[in-house]
Amino acid sequence: MGWCSRRHYRGGMTLLEALGSQIDADRLITDPDIMASYIHDDAEWAPYEMPVAVVRPRTAEQVQTVVQACIAHGAPVVTRGAGTGLSGGANAVAGGVVIAFDAMNAIKEINTLERLAVVEPGVVNDHLRDACAEHGLWYPPDPASAPWSTIGGNVATNAGGLCCVKYGVTKDYVLGMQVVTGTGELVRLGRRTAKGVAGFDLSALMVGSEGTLGVITEVTVKLRPQRDPERTIVGYFDSIVAAGKAVEAVAADGLTPSALELIDRQCLLAVDAWKNMGLSADAEVVLLGRIDTPGEIGDAEAERMLACFNRSGATWSARSTDQEEADALFSARRLAYPALERLGPVLTEDICVPKAAVPEMLARIEAISARHDTHIANIAHAGDGNLHPLLITPHDDEAARRRAQAAFSEIIDNALELGGTVTGEHGVGLLKMGGLAQELSPAVVAMHHAIKGALDPHGIMNPGKVI
Structure with a gap:
């Protein structure tokens, strides 16, 4: 047990005893083997420790009981959803309690x-x-x-x-x-x-x-x-930079797609090897665009997106007439990360840059990959500049891990240099704390600390994360 579990309050109870006296036994997990499945998210190499307990509440009042007990003991509280996070934000802290919400799903x-x-x-x-x-x-x-x-x-x-x-x-x-x-x-x-x-x-x-x-x-x-059915536009490109130029061209044309996703050949092959979806792409990079504007205007916008792809050097492009095929490509986009995990540990980036900077940032990622001898696959919510380079390393290769982490840091540096941000959607958690310190001025960091101190005066809410 962590140190907090041995601290006593009111009547000499430990934190674990206090929880046991107020939380139903079927809601309180203390078996280390069971707790192990609740104590970290999917962030590669983000640290975590064994908590005192995991609580699976059914009501808000049970959550309140747990928080009040942790306040009384000065024990950390870490909340967890499905554990799909990629920044370490849900990783457990020694001496604390993980509140897992899988039973509050109504x-x-x-x-x-x-x-x-x-x-x-x-x-x-x-x-x-x-x-x-x-x-x-x-x-x-x-x-x-x-x-x-x-x-x-x-x-x-x-x-x-x-x-x-x-x-x-x-x-x-x-x-x-x-x-x-x-x-x-x-x-x-x-x-x-x-x-x-x-x-x-x-x-x-x-x-x-x-x-x-x-x-x-x-x-x-x-x-x-509910919106109208989407039209899917697919473009093949022989380089990631060319695909990036197509993304810039779509924005410059004034189009607002309902989706504009980038996925490279490595990702498609990994998904196909895993799920046997029959995917194939005679290209290094695929752009998947969607337009959901209704009627003839939507048809015209789809043609404009197709023209943007072609002007930017697409080796092949088409408006999909096979909805099943289009849906399979978007399913592959969602499955890319877990498919690549099968190849080795994956360190996932989450930078976001201005749309005009997408081609340059993609070119820099390619150079960083070569410079650090690190295998980087690419997926992206390309339409809004949110890029997810996936840094893949062999199992149990410490030198490769160090190179990947160096590449990860350099990608962050370059995103900031181009006017971007260290995280578009995954959060800061543990992995992006250094990058956040680069992005924010000392005065803004102080504002964060002031808010944290006011709303979490005991310092127990997910301590050691974000800022």
């Missing part, structure tokens, strides 16, 4: 009149989207991990996704939430109305805070009507 309400949904944090993104579709509604945020990741985790990292180039990211859809604060209070933030400017927007402050300011126990999100 869709409490879908309101067709107000176009909103109320969900618990453990609801899987795609499950919410499917439930909304039954009512003719749509929840737009769609990270590549949408079949597995949870709304709570999406809110904690302000997740984006494939269609955010047109429809925005998670923060654009969060109306309000219920939160257990760093002082142990259960409060409601935000609103259910279409408009509202009463006081500071504390709900928005929680979005993207990665569990460092409080524990989210319920989320109210706004919905949109």
